[in-house]
Amino acid sequence: MNILDKIIADKHKEVALKKSIVPVSQLEATVLFERETISLTNTLRNSNTGIIAEHKRRSPSKAVINQKVSVQDVATGYEKAGACGMSVLTDGKYFGGSLDDLLLARAAVEMPLLRKEFIIDEYQLLEAKAHGADVCLLIAACLTKDEIKSLSTFAKSLGLDVLLEVHNEEELHRSIMPSLDMLGVNNRNLKTFEVSLETSKSLSELIPDNFVKVSESGISNMEAIKELRPYGYSGFLIGENFMKTDDPGGSAMEFIRKLK
């Protein structure tokens, strides 16, 4: 069982419990459920930097990254830095995140927010919308083709952009469909936790041009971005490199300033 299998096994139990506590009608009755979303896809298309900055307290690969900074300070710092959007990890057990983090980030900033979660059920998309998300992540490694189709179609009906994440050619081939907006290639091998930009480079030519391409994980310097851009990537998801510092917003500002 790799880490993703463990996370998904726990996620099924978590979602079942949440469904029994918070009914869909309660999610649909929230003020944020009616909010008009902002498209991260369009923001990335019109950006010359393309940074999606992540809030990530800890992770299976790195244990504790940063438990000190507040999500509001991180969000305002990222927005001030000129990030195109912010990714908010909402998984509690493995990443120390929560839906409250998403809500607090939403209250602090206007930029597009991605709910970074292991989505297996439409209920989590309703939660995302009710807590202020603009974008959802779907991970091909833990979904069938039919599940990707029905979840992405449902997400679009809620006004959410869809970022589909793949790790290899097989996942990419079975996942490409019109209900996706962005295709993310994750450079982290979930069996070994090793990161390699070669994953993004080798899969890039298989991604049709109509999707915004996002490279995820293990990006820690300008050189990485300069290497990836010629492969068609216009979005770069960066977590640890900013979050491991005392001032993630300041680190993002320094990084983005150099990219301009």
Ligand SMILES: O=C(O)c1ccccc1NCC(=O)[C@H](O)[C@H](O)COP(=O)(O)O
């Ligand atoms: O980060 C992990 O250890 C991890 C382990 C298992 C599943 C997912 C994981 N990370 C989620 C992400 O995709 C990253 O947080 C994101 O791409 C940012 O990566 P990084 O810049 O390397 O923090």
